[in-house]
Structures are given as structure tokens and as C-alpha cells.
Amino acid sequence: MKKNVGSIDRVLRLIVGLVIIALGFIYETWWGLVGIIPLFTSSVGWCPAYLPFGISTCKTEPK
Numbered sequence: 001m002k003k004n005v006g007s008i009d010r011v012l013r014l015i016v017g018l019v020i021i022a023l024g025f026i027y028e029t030w031w032g033l034v035g036i037i038p039l040f041t042s043s044v045g046w047c048p049a050y051l052p053f054g055i056s057t058c059k060t061e062p063k
Contacts, residue, residue, distance in 0.1 A: 004055065005045045013042035017037070020032060021036070
């Protein structure tokens with residue numbers, strides 16, 4: 001898997017994932033489990049939803 005999630009994108013995904021999980025606990029709903037998805041994609045640096053669109057937020061290294 002080639003990384004396609006950049007550093008700013010990773011931080012935002014981490015924050016959003018934690019907020020969704022926290023709201024799930026606060027409102028006592030299972031929807032908080034959806035927060036696992038942005039946490040996972042943030043930790044591995046790869047998002048499968050970016051593949052069909054050819055999106056990458058990683059900076060390319062000069063050759």
C-alpha cells in the first residue's frame with residue numbers, strides 16, 4: 001500500500017475520529033464506532049476512498 005494521506009490530513013483524521021468516538025460515549029450510541037475508521041486511516045497513512053479518485057495528500061519527494 002502506497003501512502004496517500006499527508007501529515008495535515010492525518011492530524012485532522014485523528015481529531016475527527018476522537019471527537020466522533022467521544023460523542024458516541026456522550027450520547028450513548030453505537031455511532032461512535034464510526035470514529036474508528038478515521039483513526040485507522042490516520043494511523044496507517046492510507047485511505048481506500050482516495051484510490052478511485054487518484055487523490056493523495058502526501059507531499060512527493062523530489063527526485
